[in-house]
Amino acid sequence: MSRLGAGDPGFAARDDEVWAVYSEVARSPHLKNRHAAVLLLMVSIVVVITTPSIAQDFPDDHFFSGADRPAGLKSLEGKAAPPLALDAWIGDETSLEDLRGKVVVVDFWATWCGPCMAAIPKNIELVEKHGKDGLAFIGVHDSRNGWDTADAVVSEKGINYPVARDADGASVKAYNLGFWPTYVVIDRQGVVRAAGLLPDKVGSVVETLLAEPGGGGGGTSGKAEFPIDWYVGGSKRLPGLARTEGRPAPEFKAEEWIGTPLEPDAMEGRVTVLRFVSPISRRVRTEMPAWRSTTERLAPQGVAFVGVCDHLADWKRMRSMFGEAGPPFPIARDLPPEEAGPPLGRLATTYGVRRWPTTVVIDRNGRVRAAGIEDARVAEVVGRLLAEPIETPAGDS
Structure with missing residues (x-):
């Protein structure tokens, strides 16, 4: 039942493949124009952007058939979970959309399937253990036999x-199913993180995803902190961005600046807005006046604004965008990747940035709270974070 998809081998370029292309071009004695090399790199990166794939989150021994599991299942990972088509229910009817903000396990099973029946006690135990922590579980039964x-x-x-019963096999088709039971685990942002798990590995995957920021434990409701439509791409925003939320912001390092360089402690105790930019992006160029206005309005409230320019961008072109007025906020040039790393800069890689512009908001305690937020929602997110207290380290008076 597998079908060619963006995650299949040979279909989507990986970061290391793009970097290999760039490195080869850059070394070529026949190509003297560095801008042409950068252009080729950007064309290659488009493949990565339009077919967003991420490194496998869990080891091969967590899955049926290990490294040889069906490509159709593996292709689901890192993408928004397909809707489930279900036509009959035992228990409360629900949907993946209704469960957004929870970690969801979908168990494709059947009463005629011996391994499915044997795994049911583990399912029950998992729900008993984590149902109050932000876990939801749905059993999707084969549409052909056994529902009676x-x-x-x-x-x-x-x-x-x-x-629930699969509607004429539509869900089986959408999830590229080839065997029963098939376990699929979906994170709080509605992204498939593991497909084709062994029954005894489902629990550890669930606990890993529940421990990620954004809801579930800690007395929260299990919902994402901000509505999904506040983010660029909505439910399909890049998983790498979502995974940074709730975590300490990476150390900010830069060697080249446009505007007044940011002091090392300038972001401490302040809400900080990072704007990843590149002069090749028309949106970056056309929206800069609006960002100047936003900065002028919010900076007096104690908000730090910092730009991060793609390390491969034309630095002179970036500087020339602002003329005598200068940039609306300091803009740092991202550092090149570590040796053998992906082609994007160090900060862009750490934050999961794959396109420009991308906006990230950090709270006054130094945690990433919103990554990939829409421009129209920045002021509202900042306002909420300004209203929060600064945490006092244990032992301080």
Whole structure:
């Protein structure tokens, strides 16, 4: 049932492949024009941007068939979970959209499937353990056979999660299913993180995702901190951006600046807005006046604004964008990647940035709170964070 998809081998260029292309071009004695090399690199990066794939989050031994698991299942990972098409329910009817903000396990199963039946106690135990922590669980039954006995199985086994029937195999097709049971785990942003897990590995994957920032534990409701439509791309925003939220902001290092260089402690105790930019982006060029206005309005409230320019960009062109007025905020040139790293700069790589412009907001305690936020929502996010207290380290009076 596998089909060619953006995550299949040979279809989507990886960061290391793009870097290899750039390195080869840069060394070529026949190419003297550095801008042509950069242009070729940017064309290659478009492939990465339009087919967003991420490194595998979990080891091969967590999956049926290990490294040889079906490419169709693997291709789901790092992308928004396809909707489930379900036409009959035992238990409370729900949907993946309704469950956004929770970690969701989808178990494709059937009453005629021996391994499926054997795994049910583990499912029940997992829901009992983490149902209050932000976990949701749905059993999706085969549409062809066995549904007539599903009600009895739910009762006899004491299944504590909703069970539904696949609608004419539509969900099986959408998820590239090839065997039962198939476990798919979806994170709080609605992104598939693992597909084709072994039953005894589902729990550890769930606990890993519950521990990620954005809800679930810690007395929260399990919902993402900000509405998904506040982000560029909505539910399809790049997973690398989402994974930075709730974590300490990486150390900011730069050697070249446009405007007054930022002092090392300038972001301490302040809400900070990072704006990843490149002069090749028309949006960066056309939206800079609006960003000047935003900076002038919010900076007096104690907000730090910092630009991060793509390290491969034409630095002179970036500088010339501002004329005598200068930049609306200091702009640092991102450092080149570490040896053998991806082609993007160090900060861009750390934050999961793959396109320009991208805006990241950091709170006064130095944690990333919103990555890839829409321009129209920046002021509202900043306002919320300004209203929060600064945490006092334990032991300080």
